[in-house]
Amino acid sequence: NAGVTQTPKFRVLKTGQSMTLLCAQDMNHEYMYWYRQDPGMGLRLIHYSVGEGTTAKGEVPDGYNVSRLKKQNFLLGLESAAPSQTSVYFCASSYGQAADTQYFGPGTRLTVL
């Protein structure tokens, strides 16, 4: 039981490049989330999904897109990376929304030059 996994662990991009971060969970959770963590800012929600085929905007969605084609996977895309997107990205999943605990992946450190 791996829990929540994220690929890749590290990535360096040049401004304007695109990339996709992959999150996978094997806990059969309905809900999945993408956060970014910046120094002094805590964690901020980018997008989330309440089930396969659904997505919703979080607090800081601009510049990102997501897809949930399979229940166990949640992809985060950057179409044209900007230096302001340099951050650590965390994926999380939970059985439900408000009531249930979110379990986090190990994070992806992204640097945009």
Added chain:
Amino acid sequence: AQKVTQAQTEISVVEKEDVTLDCVYETRDTTYYLFWYKQPPSGELVFLIRRNSFDEQNEISGRYSWNFQKSTSSFNFTITASQVVDSAVYFCALSDPHSGNTPLVFGKGTRLSVIA
């Protein structure tokens, strides 16, 4: 809107001292949930505790204890006899059923350094 305030940005203690991390929250709902997470230097986020708004009993788990007081909207976390392995950033978080586009709101975290 919900808000979580962790006023202590950084705390430094000597090993074996007790330390309390403060968390104050704001919400208009009567039903909500509070969480604490630990982020050690390795970077992962580790779930510590979940508490619902109707359960004001204090919780103790080994050297960890949590004091939930609705009257002051606080959910403080105490580590007794701190150890170097407790060094981490600790996040308090709030979730409520009417949270709109922010199902879980985090505080900015408190960095705890335990010195041997």
